[in-house]
Amino acid sequence: xxxxxxxxxxxxxxxxxxxxxxxxxxxxxxxxxxxxxxxxxxxxxxxxxxxxxxxxxxxxxxxxxxxxxxxxxxxxxxxxxxxxxxxxxxxxxxxxxxxxxxxxxxxxxxxxxxxxxxxxxxxxxxxxxxxxxxxxxxxxxxxxxxxxxxxxxxxxxxxxxxxxxxxxxxxxxxxxxxxxxxxxxxxxxxxxxxxxxxxxxxxxxxxxxxxxxxxxxxxxxxxxxxxxxxxxxxxxxxxxxxxxxxxxxxxxxxxxx
Amino acid sequence: xxxxxxxxxxxxxxxxxxxxxxxxxxxxxxxxxxxxxxxxxxxxxxxxxxxxxxxxxxxxxxxxxxxxxxxxxxxxxxxxxxxxxxxxxxxxxxxxxxxxxxxxxxxxxxxxxxxxxxxxxxxxxxxxxxxxxxxxxxxxxxxxxxxxxxxxxxxxxxxxxxxxxxxxxxxxxxxxxxxxxxxxxxxxxxxxxxxxxxxxxxxxxxxxxxxxxxxxxxxxxxxxxxxxxxxxxxxxxxxxxxxxxxxxxxxxxxxxxxxxxxxxxxxxxxxxxxxxxxxxxxxxxxxxxxxxxxxxxxxxxxxxxxxxxxxxxxxxxxxxxxxxxxxxxxxxxxxxxxxxxxxxxxxxxxxxxxxxxxxxxxxxxxxxxxxxxxxxxxxxxxxxxxxxxxxxxxxxxxxxxxxxxxxxxxxxxxxxxxxxxxxxxxxxxxxxxxxxxxxxxxxxxxxxxxxxxxxxxxxxxxxxxxxxxxxxx
Numbered sequence: 001x002x003x004x005x006x007x008x009x010x011x012x013x014x015x016x017x018x019x020x021x022x023x024x025x026x027x028x029x030x031x032x033x034x035x036x037x038x039x040x041x042x043x044x045x046x047x048x049x050x051x052x053x054x055x056x057x058x059x060x061x062x063x064x065x066x067x068x069x070x071x072x073x074x075x076x077x078x079x080x081x082x083x084x085x086x087x088x089x090x091x092x093x094x095x096x097x098x099x100x101x102x103x104x105x106x107x108x109x110x111x112x113x114x115x116x117x118x119x120x121x122x123x124x125x126x127x128x129x130x131x132x133x134x135x136x137x138x139x140x141x142x143x144x145x146x147x148x149x150x151x152x153x154x155x156x157x158x159x160x161x162x163x164x165x166x167x168x169x170x171x172x173x174x175x176x177x178x179x180x181x182x183x184x185x186x187x188x189x190x191x192x193x194x195x196x197x198x199x200x201x202x203x204x205x206x207x208x209x210x211x212x213x214x215x216x217x218x219x220x221x222x223x224x225x226x227x228x229x230x231x232x233x234x235x236x237x238x239x240x241x242x243x244x245x246x247x248x249x250x251x252x253x254x255x256x257x
Numbered sequence: 258x259x260x261x262x263x264x265x266x267x268x269x270x271x272x273x274x275x276x277x278x279x280x281x282x283x284x285x286x287x288x289x290x291x292x293x294x295x296x297x298x299x300x301x302x303x304x305x306x307x308x309x310x311x312x313x314x315x316x317x318x319x320x321x322x323x324x325x326x327x328x329x330x331x332x333x334x335x336x337x338x339x340x341x342x343x344x345x346x347x348x349x350x351x352x353x354x355x356x357x358x359x360x361x362x363x364x365x366x367x368x369x370x371x372x373x374x375x376x377x378x379x380x381x382x383x384x385x386x387x388x389x390x391x392x393x394x395x396x397x398x399x400x401x402x403x404x405x406x407x408x409x410x411x412x413x414x415x416x417x418x419x420x421x422x423x424x425x426x427x428x429x430x431x432x433x434x435x436x437x438x439x440x441x442x443x444x445x446x447x448x449x450x451x452x453x454x455x456x457x458x459x460x461x462x463x464x465x466x467x468x469x470x471x472x473x474x475x476x477x478x479x480x481x482x483x484x485x486x487x488x489x490x491x492x493x494x495x496x497x498x499x500x501x502x503x504x505x506x507x508x509x510x511x512x513x514x515x516x517x518x519x520x521x522x523x524x525x526x527x528x529x530x531x532x533x534x535x536x537x538x539x540x541x542x543x544x545x546x547x548x549x550x551x552x553x554x555x556x557x558x559x560x561x562x563x564x565x566x567x568x569x570x571x572x573x574x575x576x577x578x579x580x581x582x583x584x585x586x587x588x589x590x591x592x593x594x595x596x597x598x599x600x601x602x603x604x605x606x607x608x609x610x611x612x613x614x615x616x617x618x619x620x621x622x623x624x625x626x627x628x629x630x631x632x633x634x635x636x637x638x639x640x641x642x643x644x645x646x647x648x649x650x651x652x653x654x655x656x657x658x659x660x661x662x663x664x665x666x667x668x669x670x671x672x673x674x675x676x677x678x679x680x681x682x683x684x685x686x687x688x689x690x691x692x693x694x695x696x697x698x699x700x701x702x703x704x705x706x707x708x709x710x711x712x713x714x715x716x717x718x719x720x721x722x723x724x725x726x727x728x729x730x
Contacts, residue, residue: 075613090611092604094672104612110594119531138532
């Protein structure tokens, strides 16, 4: 097993009076897919946004590649090599694939963008991920299908010197064939040595691609276990009740909500 | 580059994007274009068709419409609003609106004219209270620009302060600089209110629209007129022409430069195996532009005077002015990081924010661009009339400018548009105004027709947007 590339300990986050994340620990390893599961409102998306620097955290330590780091904004996370693919995609419809992939980090000087180099790099990245469904990298994103958009969003995240990619429900709005494409892509990211965090509600997807499963229950991290050590039913129990046999919260009556 | 290991045989993998490269034939490109049109990406096509239709209609109805004299006159009439519209394209790209662009341009015109009429003594022209408030406003604008880190805005506001305080002797160039720098300062204030305070641009600019109207009245006085027709340079801006030699030099620079840039880029992309249009289409486009501009230059260098004792020939100065703004604006939007970010914020502000783009600065900056260009437009339209009165920039100046941008194909919903659209739309509106005037139609008819044309353009925009939303799913 490889060393953790991203390790979060004791992370707390409140929105006003609402305490959303309680002392959350999360370990992400390079070359592995870590599935982050939990019921609606368990805090999955909030956790991802905290890691990405979109939400400031109240307390907690983040270690990256073994060393402590502080993430105070999206720029810090990006500089570390943490990329997030959001549920709502964060692509600009009116721009084409190349422009979207390099958005905010365009090549060339500010006065003259280096379109040729960007276009080539975008094409190489899509090719390295074996993306074959996009006709031209100069297609505006508005005219792509849901699966193609998701593909572009994921490809965008690996274009950089990224080490960790967080995917927030990448298959939520997709059909069967498109889900397959995206899951293959997720697996390929891990094979290329990235640490991948996959948020999903779909247990079939999780068991298919994930190496480890981390379960959030009402803002608490109740279990982080290798996929092969748990069954489908156990994970569902962890999600809904926070415990399953020896796993999860030890004594439910002591757990204050 | 990327740290992802590239595929074993990148050549093979990249061939999946084979259609990106030269394999696209002209036929395929045309079919692609038609598919995009059906998908709702109309661009300036409806406006170009409309322009053609209007020209034919007025040509049939009026003998004096398609004369050389009237054509040159039409260009000069429309140029001022066209330039204001080019600035508004930036604002519209973010899905915002600047209702104050018209009256803000009037303020710039008034300050410029007062500087000339009062021989550089703005203090005497405004009265001390108004003058100090005016300078204080400029200082505030400079401060806001520094706060927002829009350095150009700070520099321009400082220039305006310097010219106002020093009482520089009247000089046409100084006066034009003053007008533009006052425009920039106005834009800084608008941008601050919209992006930092967070008020909807509609409300901010509606309030400023009325405010600036009052300011113009304060500067000029009820029923007053500031004549600038006696200053040769200021008068020549919209009424002068290039010499015949100058006209052909302009043709060489403009058409040659266009051909050089388009062909140079095309062949360099072709050589590197990047997405290109088919070569025949590119050559056709360049040839078309060259032939049309050559014909236009030739026609405008003929004598168009109706009087035997005077010769009027040469391309009007407004043509190179509009061309320069068009080229710089297009370059800024298409080739610079700033332009890319403007499109991104207009397309999806949240995506832009997550990509690390300073959204509020971009939002403020487009108002600075719009007001600065509005000031340039004010110079042109004031020059055409030869004077500035309290109605400068009022009435339907703004309607025309917004209308020009929208008619040309810029979307009111943000994210789609080009500076070129403002030129096409501006020509459409100039043709309507001029043509109906020649047909001796009263102002009522002109306004009704102009309003309906704008309504039609907005309808096309909304429908094509809906079409695009449907076809993408």
